[in-house]
Structures are given as C-alpha cells and as structure tokens.
Amino acid sequence: xxxxxxxxxxxxxxxxxxxxxxxQSINAANLTLRWDEAAGKVLATxxxxxxxxxxxxxxxxxxxxxxxxxxxxxxxxxxGGMMTVRYSCPKPITIVAIFSGHLxxxxxxxxxxxxxxxxxxLEPALDAVLGDVAGLSxxxxxxxxxxxxxxxxxxxxxGRMQICSAWNTDASLGLGxxxxxxxxxxxxxxLPPTDERPAILSTSTRLVxxxxxxxSVSFWVASRPGEWGFYESLDAxxxxxxSLFDRGSDVDPRVDLGGAQYRAWLAGSKFSPExxxxxxxxxxxxxxxxxxxxxxxGRERFWDYQPAREPSGPRAYSREEFLQWREGHFEAGRxxxxxxxxxVPAQVWCEEQLAREVYPDALVEDPNTRTLxxxxxxxxxxxxxxxxxxxxxxxxxxxxxxxxxxxxxDLRAFAFDTAGGNGKYRGPALPELDGxxxxxxxxxxxxxxxxxxxxxxxxxxxxxxxTQLAVLSNPNPRCAxxxxxxxxxxMLEGEPWKVDRTYGDSLRWMAGQKTLVxxxxxxxxxxxxxxxxxxxxxxxxxxxxxxxxxxxxxxxxYIPPSNFTQGVGRLVEWLPALTDCVTTGWQPxxxxxxxxxxxxxRYGDGLDALICVAHEVDASPEIEVAIESERFxxxxxxxxxxxxxxxxxxxxxxxxxxxxLVPKRTPVLLRAQAQVLPADAxxxxxxxxxxxxxxxxxxxxxxxxxxxxxxxxxxxxxxxVSARLNGAAVAVEGDAVTIDLAGEGxxxxxxxxxxxxxxxxxxxxxxxxxxxxxxxxIFLADDAGEMEQYLAERLLLYFDYWYGRIGAGEExxxxxxxxxxxxxxxxxxxIRTGAPESRVExxxxxxxxxxxxxxxxxxxxxRYLRALDTKYWAADLGVGASWLRRAKxxxxxxxWPETD
Numbered sequence: 053x054x055x056x057x058x059x060x061x062x063x064x065x066x067x068x069x070x071x072x073x074x075x076q077s078i079n080a081a082n083l084t085l086r087w088d089e090a091a092g093k094v095l096a097t098x099x100x101x102x103x104x105x106x107x108x109x110x111x112x113x114x115x116x117x118x119x120x121x122x123x124x125x126x127x128x129x130x131x132g133g134m135m136t137v138r139y140s141c142p143k144p145i146t147i148v149a150i151f152s153g154h155l156x157x158x159x160x161x162x163x164x165x166x167x168x169x170x171x172x173x174l175e176p177a178l179d180a181v182l183g184d185v186a187g188l189s190x191x192x193x194x195x196x197x198x199x200x201x202x203x204x205x206x207x208x209x210x211g212r213m214q215i216c217s218a219w220n221t222d223a224s225l226g227l228g229x230x231x232x233x234x235x236x237x238x239x240x241x242x243l244p245p246t247d248e249r250p251a252i253l254s255t256s257t258r259l260v261x262x263x264x265x266x267x268s269v270s271f272w273v274a275s276r277p278g279e280w281g282f283y284e285s286l287d288a289x290x291x292x293x294x295s296l297f298d299r300g301s302d303v304d305p306r307v308d309l310g311g312a313q314y315r316a317w318l319a320g321s322k323f324s325p326e327x328x329x330x331x332x333x334x335x336x337x338x339x340x341x342x343x344x345x346x347x348x349x350g351r352e353r354f355w356d357y358q359p360a361r362e363p364s365g366p367r368a369y370s371r372e373e374f375l376q377w378r379e380g381h382f383e384a385g386r387x388x389x390x391x392x393x394x395x396v397p398a399q400v401w402c403e404e405q406l407a408r409e410v411y412p413d414a415l416v417e418d419p420n421t422r423t424l425x426x427x428x429x430x431x432x433x434x435x436x437x438x439x440x441x442x443x444x445x446x447x448x449x450x451x452x453x454x455x456x457x458x459x460x461x462d463l464r465a466f467a468f469d470t471a472g473g474n475g476k477y478r479g480p481a482l483p484e485l486d487g488x489x490x491x492x493x494x495x496x497x498x499x500x501x502x503x504x505x506x507x508x509x510x511x512x513x514x515x516x517x518x519t520q521l522a523v524l525s526n527p528n529p530r531c532a533x534x535x536x537x538x539x540x541x542x543m544l545e546g547e548p549w550k551v552d553r554t555y556g557d558s559l560r561w562m563a564g565q566k567t568l569v570x571x572x573x574x575x576x577x578x579x580x581x582x583x584x585x586x587x588x589x590x591x592x593x594x595x596x597x598x599x600x601x602x603x604x605x606x607x608x609x610y611i612p613p614s615n616f617t618q619g620v621g622r623l624v625e626w627l628p629a630l631t632d633c634v635t636t637g638w639q640p641x642x643x644x645x646x647x648x649x650x651x652x653x654r655y656g657d658g659l660d661a662l663i664c665v666a667h668e669v670d671a672s673p674e675i676e677v678a679i680e681s682e683r684f685x686x687x688x689x690x691x692x693x694x695x696x697x698x699x700x701x702x703x704x705x706x707x708x709x710x711x712x713l714v715p716k717r718t719p720v721l722l723r724a725q726a727q728v729l730p731a732d733a734x735x736x737x738x739x740x741x742x743x744x745x746x747x748x749x750x751x752x753x754x755x756x757x758x759x760x761x762x763x764x765x766x767x768x769x770x771x772x773v774s775a776r777l778n779g780a781a782v783a784v785e786g787d788a789v790t791i792d793l794a795g796e797g798x799x800x801x802x803x804x805x806x807x808x809x810x811x812x813x814x815x816x817x818x819x820x821x822x823x824x825x826x827x828x829x830i831f832l833a834d835d836a837g838e839m840e841q842y843l844a845e846r847l848l849l850y851f852d853y854w855y856g857r858i859g860a861g862e863e864x865x866x867x868x869x870x871x872x873x874x875x876x877x878x879x880x881x882x883i884r885t886g887a888p889e890s891r892v893e894x895x896x897x898x899x900x901x902x903x904x905x906x907x908x909x910x911x912x913x914x915r916y917l918r919a920l921d922t923k924y925w926a927a928d929l930g931v932g933a934s935w936l937r938r939a940k941x942x943x944x945x946x947x948w949p950e951t952d
Contacts, residue, residue: 080153107181115173157292205241226285297564309334346402393467473500500532565637619930
C-alpha cells in the first residue's frame with residue numbers, strides 16, 4: 053500500500069470520465085456480464101446454464117459501524133473488454149471495481165481509497181446471485197454440502213481454498229480471491245433463497261486503510277460445466293494463474309521428486325547417493341543447521357549465550373568447528389545429487405532471549421495461539437518464541453541472514469517448517485504492514501502474510517549458477533492457503549492414514565500441480581504390540597499399510613519418500629510410475645468415469661495424460677472406464693497400460709472406453725499414446741507400445757473410415773524414423789501422420805534414439821563387473837573436469853552398491869584412470885564432455901558416454917543408470933528398523949508373496 057492514490061485508481065477514474073459505452077456487455081471465463089442501468093446492478097449469465105447465476109455485484113461491510121456501507125453507483129463504463137463501476141458512499145471513501153477477463157477467469161479488481169482522516173475497517177465482498185438452485189451443491193473452500201437449506205460456510209480461515217463453488221449437473225460457478233492475494237482473513241458462504249431475496253454465493257476479505265491509504269483486492273470468478281463439481285472450479289482457478297500452481301520455472305527441477313528423509317543430510321553411508329537415486333529422492337530437509345534458533349548464520353555476537361538446556365552433539369562445538377561441520381555436511385549431501393534445503397522454522401520462531409532482547413518489535417502476542425515452546429524442539433536446547441518476520445527488525449535480519457547462508461553454502465532451497473501461518477501480530481510494525489485485517493480485539497496481521505512475503509524473498513535469490521532458490525515447505529493441511537501457493541514442493545507431516553483417508557486432499561487442492569510427499573513413516577507400534585505380534589503379523593501389517601500408501605498416493609498425487617519405500621518391494625516397483633504421475637501434474641477434472649466404489653485420477657493433459665483407476669475393497673471387478681478426451685485434448689485419446697501393454701479403446705461419442713480388470717490393492721495405470729483427429733474417424737483402436745531406451749514401435753490397429761490425423765507420444769530421447777500403414781510408408785510431420793482409413797488398418801510408428809544407440813541389450817548387459825570384481829575400466833581425459841570425475845565415481849558406486857550392499861559380497865571397485873586407451877577395447881568405459889554430439893553407445897566392445905556439455909552429460913548418464921536399474925533392480929535393504937527386519941525375514945526386502 054502507498055500513502056497516495058494508486059495510479060490504477062486514477063486511470064480508472066479517467067476512463068470513466070472519457071470512456072464511451074461502446075458495448076453493453078463483456079464476456080470472460082464462460083460468463084457474460086451486462087450492466088442493467090434500471091436495476092443498478094451487474095447481470096451475469098453462464099454459457100452452460102443461464103439459470104445458475106444471474107448477477108455479480110459488490111457490497112462492502114463497514115467494520116467500524118458494524119453495518120453494511122451504503123453504496124451508490126456513480127458511473128459505469130463498458131469498453132475494451134472491461135466493465136468499470138465507480139461507487140460513492142456516505143464516507144470519504146472512493147471505490148472502483150473493474151471487471152475484466154484473464155485467461156480462464158474473470159478478475160474483479162476492487163480499488164479502495166480512504167480519503168478521510170480516520171482509519172477505516174472495510175470488508176469488500178463479491179456476491180454471485182444464483183437463480184435455479186434445484187440440485188445445487190456448494191463447496192465452501194474445504195467442505196461440500198449437497199442442496200444446503202441453511203446458511204453454509206465454515207468461517208475458519210485455515211485449511212480452506214481461497215475460492216468457493218456452486219454447481220448443478222450442467223454448470224458450475226467458482227468464486228473467490230485471486231490466487232496471488234495475500235490476506236490475513238477471507239470468508240465464503242452460501243445463503244439459500246428466501247421470499248425476500250434469491251440465493252447468494254459470497255466471498256469476502258478485510259482491508260484496513262489508514263488516512264490517505266489505498267488498497268486493491270482482486271476477486272476471481274469462472275464458470276465451467278458441472279459434471280465434476282467443485283473440481284471444475286479448481287481447474288479454472290489453476291488455469292487462470294498457472295505459474296502459481298507449479299514449481300517456479302527457474303528453480304531446480306529436482307524439487308519435483310520425493311524427499312530423502314535424512315539419507316543425504318548427515319548421510320552416514322557411502323551408498324547414500326545411490327540410495328537417494330534409487331528411491332527418487334530429489335531434495336533433502338536439512339534439519340536445523342544452526343546453533344541458536346533465529347541466528348541461522350551463526351554470528352559471533354550471538355554465539356555465546358545461556359541456553360535453556362545443555363547443547364549436545366555438533367551444537368556443542370566451537371563456532372569455527374560447527375561452521376566447518378555444517379559446510380562439510382552440505383557438501384556431502386550435494387554429492388547425493390539432492391537439493392539441500394536449509395531448514396528454518398519459517399523464521400517465525402526465535403530463541404526466546406534473542407527475540408526479547410534483540411527483536412522485541414517482532415514479538416507476536418496472541419492469546420489464541422502458542423507463542424512459546426519450553427519443551428525441546430528446534431535445536432533441542434532452546435526455548436523458542438513466536439515472532440513476525442516481515443517489516444520488523446527480525447524480518448530485515450532474516451533476509452540478510454538468508455541471503456548470507458545461501459551464498460556461503462551455494463544453496464538451491466530453503467526448507468520452511470511450521471509454515472501454516474498462525475498467530476496474529478499487533479506489534480509496533482503493524483501500521484506499515486499490508487494484508488491487515490481486524491477482529492474483536494482490533495487490527496492485526498496474521499503470520500501467513502509474513503511467511504508468504506519471506507517465501508517471495510527466497511525466490512528472489514539465486515544460486516551461483518543462476519538457479520532461483522526454491523521453497524520446500526511443511527504447512528500442514530490446516531494451514532493458510534498462501535503458505536502453499538508460494539511454495540515449490542511440499543510435505544504433509546504425516547501418513548496417508550493420518551486423521552482420516554481424506555486428510556491430505558485439501559493440501560493437494562491448494563498445491564495444484566506441485567509435488568507433495570508424505571512424511572513420517574509406518575510406525576507399526578501405533579497399530580499392534582510389537583512384542584506380542586508374530587513376525588508374519590508384522591509383515592501383514594506393513595504390506596497392508598504399504599498398499600494403502602500406494603493407492604492413496606495415486607489417488608491424490610503424493611510421492612511416498614524414503615521412510616515408506618526403503619526395503620519395501622512393491623512401493624519401490626511402483627515408484628517410477630508414481631513419480632512420473634506426480635511430476636506430470638495432478639489434474640482436478642479426472643475426465644474418466646468409473647463405477648463406484650472405484651475411483652480414477654488423471655495426471656497431465658493431451659499426450660502426457662496418465663489415468664489411474666483403483667479401488668479399496670476386497671474384490672477384482674471388471675469394469676469399463678469412459679475417458680472424456682475432449683476435456684484435456686483434441687480428438688480421441690488412445691491408451692495402453694503404463695508399460696505399453698496392449699489395450700483396446702472403443703471410441704463412442706468421442707470418448708475412449710476401455711474394459712479393464714482392477715485387481716485388489718493394485719492400481720491400473722493407463723498412458724496416452726496417440727490422439728486421432730477427428731474423433732469420429734475411428735470406432736476402435738487396439739494400441740500397444742514396445743518402446744525402450746534405444747527405441748521401438750508404437751502399433752495402432754485402427755477401425756474407421758475417412759481421413760484422420762494421428763499424433764503420437766514421442767518419449768524423451770526418441771524420435772520418429774518411419775511410419776507405415778498396412779506396410780506402406782506414410783509421411784510424418786513432427787509427431788503426426790495423416791492416414792486414410794477404409795475399414796481396418798495397422799499403423800506402425802518406429803522410433804529410435806539419436807543418443808542411446810545400437811542394441812539396448814548391449815547397453816544394459818555391458819560387462820561392468822561381476823561377483824569376482826571389476827571387468828571394466830573407466831577412462832577420463834587427462835583434462836577431465838569435476839562433472840566427468842563425479843559421474844565416473846557414481847558409476848563405480850553403482851556397482852559397489854550392487855555387489856557390496858545388495859549382494860553382500862566384495863565391492864567391484866571399477867578402476868578410474870586418466871588418459872586415452874589406444875584403441876578402446878572390450879570393457880573400456882569412456883566418459884567425456886565437450887564431444888561434438890551426445891551418445892551412449894557400445895563400439896568394438898567399448899562403452900562411450902559422451903555429451904556436448906556437463907549438464908547434458910549428467911542428464912544422459914542418469915538416464916542410463918535408470919535403464920540399468922531394470923537389470924540391477926533393488927528395493928534397497930531397509931535395515932534401519934527392527935520391525936522391518938522381522939517382517940522381511942531372510943529376504944533382502946519385504947516382498948508380496950501373492951504377487952511375486
């Protein structure tokens with residue numbers, strides 16, 4: 053906020069003064085808005101159901117008067133795709149609302165100027181007037197109510213989306229705050245119709261304006277079909293501001309993967325890099341790498357103090373020893389190829405003495421929330437005090453400190469614990485804060501506002517290579533929405549069964565397409581008495597919990613991290629597919645109908661689409677899944693199983709209908725392989741894909757008539773080399789071929805990799821080592837750089853892990869040498885950067901792994917290790933817990949007898 057009228061408000065007033073009524077209505081987000089001069093209101097109509105919504109209007113509640121603020125419409129301008137409405141009221145307050153479309157949403161920007169001399173408490177609300185409410189359901193941001201007959205809407209701020217929704221079978225209406233809004237309070241509610249007024253769906257927030265101050269709040273509205281309920285509104289919300297519902301485009305993409313759960317931080321095993329890689333751990337939660345909470349740098353002036361309890365371990369070291377220890381562990385963690393997230397308790401907790409003596413202006417005094425921890429927590433020896441890290445002395449120091457440790461340790465991320473955002477600040481910095489609200493005790497700013505701005509600050513920082521720093525967070529499902537929208541990857545600190553089956557759903561709705569992971573672990577002692585239970589009973593329990601984890605992870609898009617997967621065979625088997633789904637992006641509109649009690653979940657759009665079907669009952673039903681392709685792609689989308697196994701797609705009314713048998717406790721995962729345009733060109737497609745590291749064939753046996761364009765999915769590192777219809781070559785343009793069907797025809801598309809060359813078998817069966825030791829030698833150039841050396845060591849580690857850790861024998865110890873073997877012979881491995889082209893190829897018995905630069909060399913090397921995993925497969929050992937050793941018995945990892 054500023055002390056002078058905002059430029060946008062001035063421009064809006066000017067446009068009213070000189071704008072002409074060039075048009076009487078605007079269209080946005082499937083809504084038509086029209087100004088009704090006689091009624092003095094904005095009328096609205098949905099393209100999907102003209103009776104669902106009939107009006108869209110602003111009202112303002114005056115918190116000082118505890119009454120509605122009377123508004124009169126002064127002027128209306130409809131021009132340039134925008135409708136601008138200026139209001140007057142009995143107070144010296146200017147209010148302008150601008151209705152305009154943005155991508156998939158209608159944005160209503162409400163600008164308010166307090167031209168008076170007293171502070172004002174205002175609650176602007178956008179009301180959607182609903183028409184026919186027969187069969188109406190309502191979502192209040194957290195809970196669904198079918199056909200509510202009384203006022204509905206939980207007034208709780210935490211755990212709610214910033215939008216609500218109402219829908220019938222034909223249409224839906226989403227209403228709320230724009231995704232980027234950072235506020236201390238908002239509310240949604242539904243009022244059923246009465247004799248005096250129609251039904252209302254309303255959303256509101258609170259503004260505190262000092263004399264001469266202005267502020268603006270952006271509301272969001274959209275209409276979609278009604279079939280998928282409030283998920284339709286979620287879909288429109290994500291599409292209106294898509295960058296906020298995916299990780300930042302410039303942050304390290306490894307944060308899309310799962311969490312290492314301390315396999316990289318304080319890693320105690322030489323095999324930690326290989327364990328992290330095999331368990332798809334892309335980031336680490338580097339817990340409390342400081343001595344004193346609130347002093348993350350470890351400054352000399354704050355080092356010596358009297359803690360509440362005696363420090364232990366590295367925190368008992370001298371300052372120099374501790375900082376050296378910290379630097380060494382971050383370096384060791386980076387060797388695991390994980391993003392090391394420097395832990396902070398969202399900078400809202402500070403050691404008590406430090407907070408009171410140095411940052412008293414930041415203290416949060418809130419009788420309704422916990423403000424002091426006197427039990428061991430962050431460091432184990434501090435008492436921690438709740439503070440406000442925004443526009444306070446502590447907030448400024450937090451930014452200085454975070455920048456300093458980021459530079460010192462070349463960080464890629466900060467890990468925000470306790471990011472939920474509770475606590476109301478009413479301290480001396482309050483007049484300078486944005487996002488303020490009020491309650492019965494007066495004006496406040498909630499901690500979520502400070503945390504969101506601190507997350508934005510983290511995104512302004514860059515690593516040495518220019519990568520934008522990421523935010524990893526632990527917000528809790530009962531959190532402020534803004535804690536999630538400014539994060540890049542998140543954890544739910546709990547298991548899939550915590551509280552209830554749907555506990556993690558609201559966090560997924562808030563996160564959109566971002567990665568979510570479970571945390572904690574199985575904790576079998578909370579289910580059974582481990583001393584009384586037999587080994588087989590423990591095994592049955594862990595299998596059941598792992599199966600439930602698998603199903604819930606697919607249902608709402610969570611990656612189970614290392615505490616769930618290490619040593620658990622089935623989860624490690626499914627981990628590549630599950631990670632593929634989550635990183636492709638969870639989609640709220642499933643667009644796949646299945647009979648109850650089955651459920652379906654979609655990830656991705658178009659040829660990236662993946663659809664999971666499963667159930668949680670003791671049966672193996674045969675069902676038909678009907679996939680409504682037009683909701684996420686053009687034409688008819690054709691599917692195989694995830695591994696490319698054949699599926700028959702019946703095309704009916706543009707839908708792909710696939711008969712499947714859904715086993716007990718096991719999901720069925722379908723993968724899009726092709727699109728046919730137009731959809732009615734075919735009636736049936738039998739599709740299979742045999743595509744590996746070096747290439748293969750996609751085969752479509754099509755039934756139909758007429759000309760059709762077929763687009764095919766081309767996996768990473770492959771390209772189309774030919775296409776044949778019934779054996780005759782057809783032209784290929786990009787990823788598409790045009791064919792003319794006359795009944796039945798077989799389209800075979802051949803793909804090859806320009807990088808992974810020759811026989812796939814030769815690449816996977818290359819003789820690196822055996823039980824007796826190394827059967828190969830790695831050669832690096834004399835001037836090889838750090839990346840080449842690192843990858844050579846990773847290849848050595850791969851087989852040391854396989855023969856030493858998994859095989860429990862001697863490590864292979866493949867030698868690494870410098871120089872050029874002349875000539876390269878059998879068993880020679882050459883790892884090179886600066887090559888004229890990228891390739892992984894066996895030539896005359898020698899394996900060449902070469903690329904143009906370090907980044908490409910690392911990418912294709914790690915891709916090659918994934919291919920080797922198909923031969924050298926392991927679920928790791930899971931040796932840490934005695935109950936898991938009991939459950940797996942003499943096996944290296946827990947197996948499922950009914951499927952093995």
